[in-house]
C-alpha cells in the first residue's frame with residue numbers, strides 16, 4: 417500500500433493490466449522503472465501522457481512551450497475550463513491533472529521550447545522519447561538527438577481526421593551504448609530522415625488552419641502508447657516497422673516500410689546532425705521594443721494560398737495580403753509574413769511564443 421494514496425494499492429490499481437499476458441507482473445515492474453519524455457503536451461501529448469501515467473510509467477518528463485487556450489478543450493484531454501481561463505502552461509496543467517489520478521508516479525513539467533541548446537539536458541534521463549510536437553522542426557531535432565544518442569523515439573501526428581505514427585529504433589553500436597536486461601537489443605529501423613529527408617517546404621497545413629478531430633488525436637495517441645508499452649517491457653521485437661497513417665473519415669489506411677535504415681541517409685547513415693547543430697534553424701532576433709523576427713529564408717510561401725488557409729479562422733482578424741506581404745492580428749499579436757518565409761511577430765519579446773505562432777499558423 418502506498419502511504420500517499422490510502423485505500424489504493426498498486427496491485428489493485430494495475431490489476432487489469434497485469435492480467436494481460438503481454439504485460440504481466442514482470443512487465444508492470446519494468447514500467448514502474450521506466451522514464452519517458454513527452455515532447456509537446458498538446459492534443460496527442462496529453463492523451464499519450466494520460467494513457468502512460470495510468471499505465472504506471474514510473475517517471476514522465478513533460479515538455480511544452482504553450483499555454484492552455486479555450487480552443488484546446490475540444491480534444492486535449494488533460495485540460496479543463498479553469499486551465500484555459502487561467503492561461504496555465506500546458507506542461508504544468510498536465511502534471512497537476514495526472515497527480516489527481518496517479519500520485520504514485522513522478523512527473524516533471526518543463527515549460528520550454530525544445531531547442532538544440534537545451535535538448536541534451538531535458539532528454540538526458542529518458543529511456544524513450546515520444547514526439548507529440550506540432551511542428552517538423554522539433555521532430556527533426558528529436559530525430560537527430562535520438563539517432564546520435566541511440567535512444568528510441570516514436571513519432572505521432574494528427575491533422576483533420578488523419579492520424580500517423582512511426583517507431584524509430586536507432587542503432588545502439590554507433591552511439592557507444594549497449595543494451596541491458598530491461599531493453600534487449602533491437603534490429604534498427606529507418607529514421608525519420610530515411611523516409612522523409614527534409615521537412616515539407618512552403619506553408620504547411622496545421623491544426624490551426626485545417627482543423628482536427630478528437631478521434632484522430634486519440635487514435636494516434638493509442639497507437640503511440642501501445643508501441644511504448646511494448647518497448648518498455650522489453651518487447652521491441654513486436655513493434656511495428658512502418659510509417660502508418662489512417663484516415664478516420666474515409667477509412668483509408670497506408671503503410672510505408674521503415675524496416676531497415678537507408679545506408680544513404682544523411683542522419684543515421686552519415687551521422688550528420690544538422691538540426692542538433694542548429695544549422696537548419698531560422699535565425700531569430702528581437703527587433704524594436706516588442707517584436708521578434710524569424711529569419712526563415714528557405715520556405716518560399718504562396719501568400720495567396722496562406723491567405724486562403726487563414727481566412728476562415730475565427731481567431732484571426734484584420735487579415736490582408738498584397739504581393740509583398742501578408743498581415744494578420746491574433747489576440748495581442750500582429751503577424752507579418754513575407755514571400756520568402758520570413759515573419760515579424762509584434763506583441764512579444766519571447767522567441768518561444770513567436771516560434772509557436774509561426775508553427776501554428778504558417779507551419780514549420
Ligand SMILES: [Zn+2]
Pocket residue numbers: 606607608609610611677678681682683684685
Ligand atoms: Zn535515417
